[in-house]
Amino acid sequence: MQSKVNTLNEFIIERQADFPYAKGELSRLLTHIALAAKVVNREVNRAGLVDILGSTGDINVQGETVQKLDDYANEKFAIALRGSSECCGIATEESQDIIKFDSDMAKDGKYIVCIDPLDGSSNIDVNVSIGTIFSIYRRISPRGHVAQIDDFLQEGTKQVASGYVIFGSSTMLVYTTGRGVNGFTLDPSIGEFCLSHADIQVPLSGNIYSVNEGNYKQFSSGVQKYIDHCKEVDAATNRPYSARYIGSLVADFHRNLLKGGIYMYPPTKAYKTGKIRLLYECNPMAMIIEQAGGMAVDNEGQRILDLKPNDLHQRVPLYIGSRNMIINLLDFINQND
Ligand code: AFP
Numbered sequence: 001m002q003s004k005v006n007t008l009n010e011f012i013i014e015r016q017a018d019f020p021y022a023k024g025e026l027s028r029l030l031t032h033i034a035l036a037a038k039v040v041n042r043e044v045n046r047a048g049l050v051d052i053l054g055s056t057g058d059i060n061v062q063g064e065t066v067q068k069l070d071d072y073a074n075e076k077f078a079i080a081l082r083g084s085s086e087c088c089g090i091a092t093e094e095s096q097d098i099i100k101f102d103s104d105m106a107k108d109g110k111y112i113v114c115i116d117p118l119d120g121s122s123n124i125d126v127n128v129s130i131g132t133i134f135s136i137y138r139r140i141s142p143r144g145h146v147a148q149i150d151d152f153l154q155e156g157t158k159q160v161a162s163g164y165v166i167f168g169s170s171t172m173l174v175y176t177t178g179r180g181v182n183g184f185t186l187d188p189s190i191g192e193f194c195l196s197h198a199d200i201q202v203p204l205s206g207n208i209y210s211v212n213e214g215n216y217k218q219f220s221s222g223v224q225k226y227i228d229h230c231k232e233v234d235a236a237t238n239r240p241y242s243a244r245y246i247g248s249l250v251a252d253f254h255r256n257l258l259k260g261g262i263y264m265y266p267p268t269k270a271y272k273t274g275k276i277r278l279l280y281e282c283n284p285m286a287m288i289i290e291q292a293g294g295m296a297v298d299n300e301g302q303r304i305l306d307l308k309p310n311d312l313h314q315r316v317p318l319y320i321g322s323r324n325m326i327i328n329l330l331d332f333i334n335q336n337d
Contacts, residue, residue, distance in 0.1 A: 089147030120248025131250025156283035206260020
């Protein structure tokens with residue numbers, strides 16, 4: 001007999017009991033994020049059919065061309081979070097400053113959200129997987145007032161939940177509230193995210209390395225030597241590691257999470273402190289990978305979650321994935337850099 005389908009909404013409510021003093025606010029916020037994800041999913045899936053593909057012609061605060069779907073996703077998540085009444089403000093990769101929600105209900109909201117509404121958006125036009133990444137913090141400013149910048153510049157260790165949605169061959173939502181990582185696949189026939197990957201653990205080691213190797217000559221000697229090592233024939237498998245790089249963090253991360261692997265974005269000439277954004281990409285993914293038994297560090301081997309952000313759009317070098325692979329990489333960096 002087929003076992004009972006566990007939908008995301010049911011799961012969120014069941015898990016609320018793990019937090020004795022929970023009043024359901026975080027659960028409601030997660031439910032609103034999931035709803036916005038479904039709306040964005042609908043549009044992503046129709047991208048070739050409607051006049052939504054391509055660039056708006058604008059340049060965002062990161063100096064990148066804004067895609068129409070970026071705008072759409074940004075707007076849908078902002079509307080969902082504003083309407084949740086649990087969130088007093090958001091920081092999004094698409095806006096220079098924080099967005100403060102000023103209704104009385106929102107000002108009383110306990111949480112703030114950092115969000116990359118559509119990561120990997122340079123891949124939209126070519127039908128490659130993209131995703132949304134989010135991270136939830138408890139505000140530190142008093143409730144009843146609008147959000148303050150300090151609410152957003154908290155260390156990743158302060159996250160109460162984080163997750164991502166991958167718009168791939170199927171659509172999945174993966175999230176953690178600090179008690180393991182669970183993945184839900186969208187069943188389009190019933191319009192529900194259903195638990196498909198319970199208690200995800202990243203393999204301790206893998207045989208996949210993901211890095212933009214076009215930048216190889218700009219990497220430090222330690223990182224170069226680690227990449228050379230990845231190309232050596234491994235005694236256990238009798239083959240080198242496989243290079244897999246989509247250029248869409250959500251997709252590269254998701255594959256490595258399930259199969260085991262390492263994702264690297266070291267400093268380059270163009271991105272002297274690395275390209276990946278601390279608030280919108282590194283911290284949420286670092287919380288997930290740690291909850292799944294893996295590691296996330298910067299160039300100095302510092303834990304990503306311990307870094308104190310000094311700017312909303314700060315970028316840091318990122319090395320994230322299977323525990324043994326990160327430790328091995330750090331040995332190469334320590335010995336050579
Ligand atoms: P976009 O959202 O501008 O496509 O950036 C995506 C991203 O932040 C991350 O998802 C990718 O892993 C990384 O940049 C790809 O960067 P490169 O194109 O420099 O390899």
